[in-house]
Each structure stands twice: as C-alpha cells, then as structure tokens.
Amino acid sequence: MSKVVKSIKEVVALAGLKDGMTVSFHHHLRNGDFVLNMVMEEIASQGLKDINVNASSLFDVHTPLLEHIENGVVTGISADYIAAGLGRAISKGIMEKPVQFRTHGGRPSDIVQGRTPIDVAFIAAPTADTMGNCSGKYGPSACGSLGYAFADAMFAKKVVVITDNLVPYPMQDFSISEDWVDYVVPVEAIGNPKGIVSGTTQITRDPVGLVMASHAAQVIAHSGLLKDGFSFQTGAGGASLAAAKFLKDIMMEKGIQGSFGMGGITGYLVDMLQAGCFRSLLDVQCFDLKAVESIRTDPRHKEISAMQYASPTSRSAAVDSLDVVILGATEIDTDFNVNVHTDSNGFIMGGSGGHSDTAAGAKLSMIIAPMFRARLPIVTDRVTCVSTPGSDIDVLVTQGGIAVNPKNVELTQQLKAAGLPIVDIHELKEKTERITGTPRKLPKGDRVVAEVIGRNGNLQDVIYNVP
Amino acid sequence: MRRSMLFLPGNNPNLLINGNCLGADAVIFDLEDAVSPAEKDAARILVRNTMRYMDFGGCERIVRINSTDTPYWKLDIDAILPQKPNLILLPKTSSAQDVLEVDAYITKVEESLGMERNTVGLMPLIETAMGVENSYLIASATKRVQALFLGAEDLTADLQCKRTKESREIEYARTRLIVAARAAGVEVYDTPFTDVNDDEGILADATLAKALGFTGKASISPRHVEVINSVFSPTQKEVDYAYEVMEAIALAKEQGKGAIALHGKMIDAPIVTRAQQTLAMAQALGMERGN
Numbered sequence: 001m002s003k004v005v006k007s008i009k010e011v012v013a014l015a016g017l018k019d020g021m022t023v024s025f026h027h028h029l030r031n032g033d034f035v036l037n038m039v040m041e042e043i044a045s046q047g048l049k050d051i052n053v054n055a056s057s058l059f060d061v062h063t064p065l066l067e068h069i070e071n072g073v074v075t076g077i078s079a080d081y082i083a084a085g086l087g088r089a090i091s092k093g094i095m096e097k098p099v100q101f102r103t104h105g106g107r108p109s110d111i112v113q114g115r116t117p118i119d120v121a122f123i124a125a126p127t128a129d130t131m132g133n134c135s136g137k138y139g140p141s142a143c144g145s146l147g148y149a150f151a152d153a154m155f156a157k158k159v160v161v162i163t164d165n166l167v168p169y170p171m172q173d174f175s176i177s178e179d180w181v182d183y184v185v186p187v188e189a190i191g192n193p194k195g196i197v198s199g200t201t202q203i204t205r206d207p208v209g210l211v212m213a214s215h216a217a218q219v220i221a222h223s224g225l226l227k228d229g230f231s232f233q234t235g236a237g238g239a240s241l242a243a244a245k246f247l248k249d250i251m252m253e254k255g256i257q258g259s260f261g262m263g264g265i266t267g268y269l270v271d272m273l274q275a276g277c278f279r280s281l282l283d284v285q286c287f288d289l290k291a292v293e294s295i296r297t298d299p300r301h302k303e304i305s306a307m308q309y310a311s312p313t314s315r316s317a318a319v320d321s322l323d324v325v326i327l328g329a330t331e332i333d334t335d336f337n338v339n340v341h342t343d344s345n346g347f348i349m350g351g352s353g354g355h356s357d358t359a360a361g362a363k364l365s366m367i368i369a370p371m372f373r374a375r376l377p378i379v380t381d382r383v384t385c386v387s388t389p390g391s392d393i394d395v396l397v398t399q400g401g402i403a404v405n406p407k408n409v410e411l412t413q414q415l416k417a418a419g420l421p422i423v424d425i426h427e428l429k430e431k432t433e434r435i436t437g438t439p440r441k442l443p444k445g446d447r448v449v450a451e452v453i454g455r456n457g458n459l460q461d462v463i464y465n466v467p
Numbered sequence: 468m469r470r471s472m473l474f475l476p477g478n479n480p481n482l483l484i485n486g487n488c489l490g491a492d493a494v495i496f497d498l499e500d501a502v503s504p505a506e507k508d509a510a511r512i513l514v515r516n517t518m519r520y521m522d523f524g525g526c527e528r529i530v531r532i533n534s535t536d537t538p539y540w541k542l543d544i545d546a547i548l549p550q551k552p553n554l555i556l557l558p559k560t561s562s563a564q565d566v567l568e569v570d571a572y573i574t575k576v577e578e579s580l581g582m583e584r585n586t587v588g589l590m591p592l593i594e595t596a597m598g599v600e601n602s603y604l605i606a607s608a609t610k611r612v613q614a615l616f617l618g619a620e621d622l623t624a625d626l627q628c629k630r631t632k633e634s635r636e637i638e639y640a641r642t643r644l645i646v647a648a649r650a651a652g653v654e655v656y657d658t659p660f661t662d663v664n665d666d667e668g669i670l671a672d673a674t675l676a677k678a679l680g681f682t683g684k685a686s687i688s689p690r691h692v693e694v695i696n697s698v699f700s701p702t703q704k705e706v707d708y709a710y711e712v713m714e715a716i717a718l719a720k721e722q723g724k725g726a727i728a729l730h731g732k733m734i735d736a737p738i739v740t741r742a743q744q745t746l747a748m749a750q751a752l753g754m755e756r757g758n
Contacts (some may be wrong), residue, residue, distance in 0.1 A: 207689035208485045214693075399488040419753065435484055435521065 015158040021119040026149040028058035035124035043071045046118040050075035056148040060085035061139040088350030092374035105310025105357035106455040108151035116430045121156035128163035132181025137296040139165030144286025150305035155181040170461040204238030213242030222418040226325040230258035236287045251277045265291040284296025284309040310357035317363030331383045336390030339383035344376045359392040366395045371432040379429040386461040470699035472685040476501035477510035483517045489689040518521040518550035522526035531556040560591035561598040563608035573709030606651035616647045645680040663688040673698040678728035706749045707716045712742035
C-alpha cells in the first residue's frame with residue numbers, strides 16, 4: 001500500500017472533491033505558505049465551484065483567493081484571522097455569503113462537534129514520511145508546532161499531507177500520525193522560510209512602547225498572581241515582548257518559577273524557560289527560529305493541539321489554567337469590549353485568533369495599546385466590532401495610565417496601593433480626545449460581510465461592509 | 468524636584484505628545500541641535516502647540532531655544548513665552564553678557580504679555596571653555612537664572628579633547644560648575660550620558676554626578692530616565708536618618724540644648740539643612756518613614 005500521490009492535481013481527484021465541499025488548511029506557514037494557493041489553483045483548474053475554505057488563518061500571501069472568489073470557485077470562507085489584504089476586499093463586499101470568524105478554540109471545537117464538517121483537509125507538513133506521519137519541527141520549511149492542524153487531521157473525511165521533505169517510513173518524532181492520513185503528496189516547496197518564521201522577533205525600542213511594557217509588568221507584579229506556579233501568555237508584538245522581558249527580570253530577581261508559558265511561542269519565552277522562569281512551554285504555534293529550535297530539542301517545550309490550547313468543549317483546555325495573558329486591541333470601548341477584527345475605519349484586518357479564548361480563560365486579561373495610533377484614539381464609546389466581550393477583559397494598559405475594569409474592585413485597590421497610575425477608562429478617553437479630537441462616526445454599510453462567532457458558538461457580532 | 472530632564476526633539480510629534488508619559492521630572496523641548504535650519508519654524512510651531520494643548524501634569528516644561536548668535540532665538544522666545552515654560556535653556560552661554568541680553572528680551576516679552584517679571588526662569592547651558600571659566604558670573608548675572616547646565620559634547624570639542632565614557636576630560640568643568648552654581652545659590656545639572664544602550668554606564672555616570680553634587684541629570688534617551696530618577700532619589704536609609712535628625716533637633720530644643728549628637732556625631736546646621744532637603748524630596752516622592 002502506498003499513500004504517496006504524485007501531484008496535487010491527482011490528489012484533488014482521488015480525494016473525491018466535488019462542488020460545494022469544504023476544504024481546510026492550517027496557518028503554521030503564515031505569510032510564507034504556498035500550499036493553500038497551490039491547492040486552490042488546482043481546484044479552480046479542475047472546474048470545481050462553490051467551495052468552502054475553512055482555514056485557521058488567512059494571510060496576505062493568500063490574496064490569490066480573491067480571484068477564486070470572483071470566479072465562483074470559492075463561495076464560503078471561515079477563518080480565525082484574516083489579514084488586511086483579503087480583509088479589505090471582503091469589507092468592500094466581494095463575497096455574497098458572510099465570512100465566518102471563529103476563535104482558535106472555537107474552530108477546533110466546532111470541527112470536533114461536527115458543526116463545521118471538513119471534506120478534505122490539506123495539511124502542509126515541513127517533514128512527513130510515506131505513510132503520513134508528519135511534523136513541523138524538521139525540514140527546510142520547519143515551522144515548529146503543528147497545533148492548529150490536529151482537529152482537521154483527526155476529523156476531516158479525507159486528509160492529505162503535503163510536504164517538501166519526504167522521509168523514509170517511519171519518521172520518529174512525528175506530531176500527526178499516519179492513522180489519520182489518507183494521502184501524502186511530495187512537492188518542491190511548501191513555503192518560503194522567510195515568511196514562515198522570523199529570524200528573531202524584536203522587543204520594541206519605542207519609548208512609548210517601553211513605558212506601556214513596564215506598566216504591564218508592574219500590573220502583573222502587583223496582581224497577586226506572580227508567585228511560584230505562575231502561568232503566562234503574551235503575543236509577539238513589540239510592547240508585549242518588552243513586557244515579557246521586564247517580567248522575566250522581576251521573576252529572576254524574586255526567584256519565582258512559573259508553571260508554564262503558552263501561546264504563539266517566541267524566543268523571549270524560550271529565554272524565560274531556559275532561565276528557569278517556567279517549568280515548561282505549551283506551544284500551539286512557533287513565531288521565530290529560536291522557538292522552532294527549542295521545540296525540536298527541549299523536552300520541556302511541548303507541542304499542543306488547538307483543542308488542548310483553547311477549545312471550550314475539550315474536557316479541559318490550557319487557557320483555563322492560565323493566570324495572565326497580555327493581548328492587543330485595535331479599539332477598546334468604555335465597557336472594555338475589544339476589537340481585533342477591523343481597523344478604526346471598519347476594514348477587516350485581523351481576527352480573534354486566541355484573543356477571546358485566553359481572555360475568557362485567564363485570571364488576568366490585560367490589553368496593551370497606545371492611547372492613539374497616528375491620529376486615531378483607541379478608546380471609543382463603542383467598538384466597531386466586539387471581538388472579545390468586555391466582561392472577559394480586566395485591565396487596559398496605555399502610556400497615559402492603566403484603566404481597570406470596574407468589576408475588579410480588589411485589583412484596582414492593589415494597583416493603586418502600589419503607586420501605579422490608575423485612571424478611569426472614560427477619563428482616558430477624554431484625555432486622548434483632547435489630543436486627537438473626537439473622530440466622526442463611520443459610515444456603515446447595510447450588508448453583513450462577516451459574522452463573528454463567539455468561542456461558545458454564539459453569534460457575537462457582525463461586521464458590515466464599508467461603503 | 469528635577470532629578471531627570473529628558474530632551475525631546477522639537478520636530479518629533481510622537482515623542483512630544485507622549486513626553487509626559489516617559490517618567491522624567493522635566494522635559495526639554497529642543498529647538499536647537501535636534502532641529503535642522505530648514506525645520507526651525509515648523510519645530511517652533513509644533514512645540515508651541517504641544518505646550519498650548521497638552522497637559523503635562525507634574526512634568527516640568529523646559530525649552531532649549533537657539534543660541535544668541537543665530538537669527539532664531541528671539542522668534543523662539545516670542546512663540547514659547549506665552550506658553551509659560553518653567554525654564555528657558557540657553558545654549559552656548561559663555562558670559563554674563565549673554566545672559567543679560569536674553570534676560571532683557573525675555574523681560575520685554577513678559578511685559579508685553581502682562582506677565583510678572585521673572586515668571587520664566589533661565590538655565591544657561593555651559594558648553595564652551597569661556598562659559599566654564601565665567602560660570603559664577605553667569606550664574607549670578609540676574610535673578611532670572613535658576614540653574615546651570617553642563618553640556619559636555621560641545622565643551623569637549625571646544626577643549627579639543629575626546630569625549631569619553633570615563634569623563635576624565637570634564638572633571639574640572641563638572642566641579643567648577645557645581646562650585647559656581649552653589650556659590651550663586653542656584654541648582655546645577657549634569658550633561659547627558661550619550662550611549663543609549665549602556666545600562667551600567669548610565670548608572671555609574673549618574674552615581675558619580677550625584678556624588679559630586681549635581682542636583683539632577685539630563686538625558687537624551689527615555690531609557691535612562693528611570694536610572695537617573697532612582698540615583699537622584701533619597702534612599703530609605705537616608706529618609707529614615709533625616710527623620711532622626713529632625714527628631715534629635717526637636718529634642719535638643721525641648722531640652723534647651725544648643726547642640727546634640729546623633730549616633731555619636733554632632734548635628735550641625737548643614738546636617739539639618741540636608742535632612743530638610745531629603746524630607747522635602749521624600750514627601751514629593753510619597754516616601755514614608757521605614758521601620
């Protein structure tokens with residue numbers, strides 16, 4: 001028996017793809033991914049129509065999808081994150097059917113529960129053997145963890161592994177196992193390594209970012225959560241990384257050993273692991289080469305699936321054991337609702353990813369954002385889109401002060417006692433608008449272009465077209 | 468309290484509007500070296516508007532205007548004075564005459580604005596050999612002078628020596644300025660440490676400046692502000708000792724004694740003055756007595 005199929009062209013036919021079916025992709029190759037485009041081009045050339053694309057995220061490299069949308073090849077999109085290139089066209093109304101946004105936890109939950117069945121999952125694999133055992137840790141296109149691909153591999157009707165590093169059976173350190181895989185397709189390249197992971201992710205040198213990062217670290221230090229066993233997640237943004245660095249200094253000084261660091265893993269979290277700040281790293285996605293090296297060589301650095309990371313219907317998910325998460329926002333309103341789906345002009349340029357999942361799970365959910373970007377204030381009366389409900393957000397850190405959600409009475413007192421600059425979020429908004437002025441209300445279209453599905457499957461908000 | 472003074476380029480709107488968030492006790496809006504001649508007018512307007520519309524709270528606002536040998540300095544004063552800066556930093560001050568010339572013009576503008584004389588203070592920037600030698604005369608030239616400020620980069624060029632991290636080349640200038648300022652009864656501020664990435668260097672340099680007698684230190688990088696603030700803040704031990712001194716003095720008064728000893732050392736007037744300064748600073752910083 002051989003699972004190896006010569007080309008994507010053959011596998012599309014073999015897998016039984018028909019009009020109206022759903023195909024899925026993971027986003028571990030990020031902006032360097034070739035696989036989604038190669039597969040969709042083949043699907044288009046075989047004359048298939050009305051295909052639904054379920055991808056864990058879509059990046060600017062995937063803009064060829066626009067042509068498939070215009071030609072009727074793709075009529076449905078579901079993703080946890082859509083970058084600005086595609087997002088702008090979707091906001092302009094290119095699709096008949098609204099895009100469905102889920103969270104990184106909600107997506108695998110819906111796949112596992114059968115609410116979003118996948119006909120064929122195409123799994124880009126940096127290394128695979130001839131029977132489909134595969135991993136992201138090895139090969140010229142190594143991306144580290146394959147966390148977002150597990151639900152697709154386990155529950156799709158047909159599973160196709162596409163690799164540019166086919167090795168003899170059996171490969172040893174695999175992530176996704178052969179019993180889930182139907183076909184293996186070797187190709188010349190699955191991605192451009194430059195777009196897959198960054199060489200290094202840098203902490204910010206912007207003084208304003210450093211002020212916010214320092215505030216964030218101080219909030220954590222005085223939250224009562226920073227003690228042995230502490231668990232932490234942060235993003236790869238410059239200010240978030242700087243906050244992690246400041247936090248590391250505090251943990252080292254106080255001799256605190258945390259239990260785990262999680263998330264998109266960067267070299268900075270690896271540094272913290274190696275310095276003894278954490279016992280382990282739980283890794284659903286690697287952001288840089290140092291993280292990829294670490295997950296390959298350090299047994300304390302563990303790959304986890306998106307189900308284990310964040311699914312609300314898993315028997316347990318790691319987000320529920322999380323103490324602190326640092327998150328970003330394009331807008332936050334005076335009820336602490338956060339928008340990470342659209343920019344301030346209403347154009348889609350992101351998505352929840354793990355935002356809502358970690359905010360719901362963590363004991364302390366902190367947003368770091370400047371008071372304004374360019375001339376646009378970040379705190380508004382009402383966000384353009386509720387990506388994460390304000391009830392799950394505890395603190396907003398800006399350079400102009402720290403706003404605590406009024407539900408956290410005790411935390412407010414603790415932070416005030418520590419001498420941190422606590423401000424009311426309404427005051428922060430006024431203070432910002434004294435500098436920027438009050439923006440005019442956006443003209444809103446009358447057509448829903450995207451549905452934002454909350455992590456529990458509820459329709460949380462909708463995004464309208466930008467006229 | 469002016470432990471740290473942070474230079475902000477007058478042509479950088481993002482830094483200007485965030486100036487009050489960077490932790491410095493004072494910001495210095497720079498219209499001089501940071502701004503090219505082609506941008507002088509734009510920076511002047513930008514700084515004027517920043518001062519007009521932004522609330523800097525407890526953060527002092529200082530403006531470095533252009534020197535008197537340029538065509539800009541009067542225009543700078545015309546634009547900035549209505550915004551009531553705490554101080555004007557006057558670059559390349561080499562003689563008392565320089566101070567008197569600027570003082571006369573500021574007085575004229577103050578009068579035209581209906582402001583009380585000496586509302587706006589002057590801080591001569593001493594960065595020439597002549598300036599160092601004339602420092603006492605500069606510091607005592609008019610009541611408007613509130614402090615001296617050492618600028619080591621231009622000074623070392625004038626001295627024809629290399630500027631080094633060890634700063635041996637400015638030892639004389641530093642001590643000379645401190646003595647001149649203290650003799651004239653004004654404050655004195657140290658030159659910035661220019662290696663933004665040398666965390667140990669800034670700590671050593673600020674510690675030396677404090678030990679020599681400087682009131683505070685300027686910085687060209689927000690990254691240095693925290694270190695400077697911490698070096699120029701009293702330690703808990705110093706605050707506690709100051710409390711003890713004041714208690715000992717109170718006790719001596721109560722007992723009708725002229726002199727009193729604390730931990731085997733006589734408490735004299737300078738020690739009391741120092742204790743009062745320390746407590747004033749501790750109060751401003753919200754520091755209380757330790758256990």
